Amino acid sequence: MxxxxxxxxxxxxxxxxxxxxxxxxxxxxxxxxxxxxxxxxxxxxxxxxxxxxxxxxxxxxxxxxxxxxxxxxxxxxxxxxxxxxxxxxxxxxxxxxxxxxxxxxxxxxxxxxxxxxxxxxxxxxxxxxxxxxxxQPRMMGVAVPEDRWVxxxxxxxxxxxxxxxxxxxxxxxxxxxxxxxxxxxxxxxxxxxxxxxxxxxHSVVDYPQRLLETLLGISLGTWVVLTPGVYNSAYFEHSLLASQMGIDLVEGRDLVVYRNRLHVKTTQGLKPIDGIYRRVDEDFLDPLTFRADSLIGVPGLGNVLMHGALALVNAVGCGIADDKGMxxxxxxxxxxxxxxxxxxPNIPTYLPVVKQERDYIFTHWDELVIKPVAESGGKGLAFGRDMAQDEREQWKETLCRQPRQFIAQPVINFSxxxxxxxxxxxxxxxxxxxxxxxxxxxxxxxxxxxxxxxxxxxxxxxxxxxxxxxxxxxxxx
Known part of the structure; x- marks a missing residue:
């Protein structure tokens, strides 16, 4: 009908x-x-x-x-x-x-x-x-396997x-x-x-196999997927990919550094690990090298990485490419x-750290969205057209005080x-x-x-x- x-x-x-x-x-x-x-x-x-x-x-x-x-x-x-x-x-x-x-x-x-x-x-x-x-200044001069940072x-x-x-x-x-x-x-x-x-x-089902081939192309040894644990928002994904690649899903507490090499704890003893597909933020990988308050990292892991004794995907330091200013x-x-x-192409991007571009941002406020350079997932976005006058003044003060921490882009129409x-x-x-x-x-x-x-x-x-x-x-x- x-x-x-x-x-x-x-x-x-x-x-x-x-x-x-x-x-x-x-x-x-x-x-x-x-x-x-x-x-x-x-x-x-x-x-x-x-x-x-x-x-x-x-x-x-x-x-x-x-x-x-x-x-x-x-x-x-x-x-x-x-x-x-x-x-x-x-x-x-x-x-x-x-x-x-x-x-x-x-x-x-x-x-x-x-x-x-x-x-x-x-x-x-x-x-x-x-x-x-x-x-990550600690990674300066560090060689990663196969020069594969990303x-x-x-x-x-x-x-x-x-x-x-x-x-x-x-x-x-x-x-x-x-x-x-x-x-x-x-x-x-x-x-x-x-x-x-x-x-x-086109099919998409062969992604896990392609991912495994990518990992093995860096190191032919034993790989694991490192997850922060069941409370992570993407834990379902960590588990699914580990299962479909046929490799172990581990948390930091399952790993230990012994004789400058990473091992996973098993019922048969320690098993050497050659590579990690990490789903843990790099700052939390090792409380001795990175954030001291990390409860999900592996003490000593940073030292192993910096001596080239472990493949890590993606490498520590690659976050520089996620910087919205970069x-x-x-x-x-x-x-x-x-x-x-x-x-x-890129979207036109204005850097408050450059005075002429900061001036442009201030005179085209209603056309722009302000983004923090280190955030992801849509966090911290501020649309100029939606701001009250006092909020605009606060934002302008922030951009003058912390210009490297933000960018501005035009609000674009997309599909x-x-x-x-x-x-x-x-x-x-x-x-x-x-x-x-x-x-x-x-x-x-x-x-x-x-x-x-x-x-x-x-x-x-x-x-x-x-x-x-x-x-x-x-x-x-």
Whole structure:
């Protein structure tokens, strides 16, 4: 039975903007026309699919933890059943740009802790690098196995035009979310079996095997996944990846340094460890070398690392590439190290530490968003247009007092996509986190995590800020 005008589930959906489902004329894009037959008649089948998806996530324990260990709240990840679909051409373009950026990020980090050629050339100001809160001076001059500082990256992308994408930020310290990519695809295959048979898309299931190959390419020995424990918000992911790679999941209390080598405690005694895929922040790895208040680290681990007796993915010190101030210089690093123009552009970024740029920030306040350089997950964002006058003055004072701790960027318009909620389709802003591995050659997962804003007005898409997730289908040629 056709949907009446009164019950049209799309009646409040905006048309004419940059949307993944509808083109600029309000017509359904060809990529999504496979769903048209499912949009006719009653929506009870959509409700049923949503219910099935939620049940699968619940039964498989796919959760996200909010709050501290004391006030911890475990909740299922909000999953939207409408997939995001990327064309073959867009997927290929993104993969090429991401591979270029990943190689440059690894070279940049290695150079900063090594010969510092890029600093000597004046491409990046030396003082700017040395004032980063994410620099690890202890790693200066340290050699890491295979010169692999950045083996894994989750590089956040937003779509800003029909064929235009920009890099939102780089995440190399401990990028999370790939487990949701795998689980999203599993759920999609349960609720959209006929649609998926009609669409030729790339698989994502071999990511754990690719990850294992990346680790073994650095060291052929015994690897473990190091987790902070069950109270970590991404513990589900740590457990899933360890299981699918066939390696042990350990906590700091399971490890010990003996004769300047790391070992895992077993019922048969101590077993030497050659590599760690760490999901622990580098500052907490060793209370003797880094943060003395760490209860989840391994005493002596830092010394083992600095003597090259252990492979660590990603390496300590790679967080310098996550500094949102350093983000400004990544296109220059691509040109310097690779002799190429960046394929994926940056968002214009203004540095308060430069007086002329700070003046620009102050005179264009309503157009900008202020971001702390060392935070992630959407924490600490401040939109100038939303501030009262006294708050603006406080922020300006902060930027003058701590200019290196913040950046400013224009508030950009990026794409929306539909989510299904209680019989209605609503528009939400979406970004995209593809996962990138650097082995002998870069490899980009042909899929990724599409994250959805929590409300139609919000530009923040992180799960920790109330957002949802979608499966992402990258089409074959």
């Amino acid at each position: 056709p949907v009446s005008a009164q019950t049209d589930p799309w009646r409040h959906y905006p048309r004419g903007g940059l949307d993944e489902f509808f083109d600029a004329h309000g017509a359904v894009r060809p990529l999504y026309r496979v769903f048209l037959p499912l949009l006719q008649g009653r929506l009870t089948q959509w409700d049923r699919r949503k219910q099935i998806a939620d049940q699968i996530f619940h039964h498989r324990g796919v959760t996200f933890a909010l709050g501290s260990s004391v006030e911890r709240v475990e909740r299922p990840i909000p999953f939207d059943i409408i997939p995001r679909i990327l064309s073959h051409a867009h997927g290929k373009y993104l993969a090429k740009g991401l591979a270029q950026r990943l190689v440059a990020l690894n070279l940049l980090v290695g150079d900063i802790y090594g010969d510092q050629r890029i600093l000597q050339a004046g491409v990046i100001p030396r003082n700017f690098v040395y004032s980063s809160p994410l620099l 083996s894994i990256a989750g590089i956040d992308i937003v779509r800003t035009g029909e064929d235009e994408y920009v890099v939102l930020e780089d995440n190399v310290r401990s990028p999370s979310g790939v487990s949701y990519v795998l689980e999203n695809r599993l759920v999609s295959s349960s609720i959209w079996p006929q649609v998926m048979r009609a669409v030729s898309m 983000y400004r210089f990544i296109p220059d690093a691509i040109r310097y190290y690779l002799g190429e123009e960046p394929i994926l 929306t996509a539909p989510v299904y909620r209680q019989g209605q389709f609503e528009a939400r802003y979406v970004d995209f986190r593809p996962f990138c591995l650097l082995g002998k050659d870069p490899w980009i997962l042909p899929g990724g995590l599409t994250r959805v804003s929590g409300t139609s007005q919000s530009l923040v898409v992180n799960s920790s800020q109330g957002g949802a997730i979608k499966d992402t289908w990258v089409l074959r040629e």
